[in-house]
Amino acid sequence: MKKIIVKGLVLTMFGLLLSTVTWAQGDKASRPSPPATASGKVGGATITITYSSPSVKGRNIWGSLVPYGKAWRAGANEATIFETDKDIMVEGKKLPAGKYSLFAVPGEKDWKFMFNSETGQWGIKRGGDANMDPAKDVLTVDAKAGKAASMTEKLKYDVTGKGFVLTWENVEVPVSIK
Structure with missing residues (x-):
């Protein structure tokens, strides 16, 4: 009887340990490109950018890992999310309040951002x-x-009073919002 109880407890403990390890692997914070959020006010609007932040890790980023002239998810893992609670003007063009996937087409000097x-x-x-x-x-x-x-190891977005800035490696791309 005691052997059956001990075996049952051992199996239960093993099951709990296995489920904890499996659950931890699903934890986004432990990814090589962990989740990050940038949030702030621009005028009266609250802007939030949710993204995964990859690291340079000694790699050539622009024109190599992230090709020029090709649409990019503007982060890693899931598509980057851009949210605004009010209508805004992005680079002089109207963007209605809402939630959008943010993509970019990098260039050496000229970039495009798609909402x-x-x-x-x-x-x-x-x-x-x-x-x-x-x-x-x-x-x-x-x-x-x-x-x-300066060199920025991890991809970073900042929401400023003038818009948002994407910074990674040795590149900085400001986008104006009013």
Whole structure:
């Protein structure tokens, strides 16, 4: 009788341990590109950008890991999410209040940002292309890339009083919002 109880307890403990390990592997914070959020006020609007933040890790980023002239999920893992609680003007063009997937087409100096109405998808398709339907783009704006003041290891978005800034490696791309 005692052997059956001991075996039952051992099996139960093993099951709990296994389920804890499996659950922990689903924890997004333990990913190589962990989740991050940038939030702030621009005028009267609250802007929130939710993304996964990859690291440089000694790699060449722009024009290599992230090709020039090709749509990119503007982060890692799931598509980057851009939310605004009020209508705003992005680079002089109207963006209605809402939640959007944010994609970018990087260039050496000129970038495009696309605000897409489809949300919740993984950021890339099996072949490596951005997982976006261009027909669902609500707004496309141009922005100018510049050299960052210093090297930034992890991709970072900042929401400022003037808009948002994407910074990674040695590149900084500000996007104005009013």
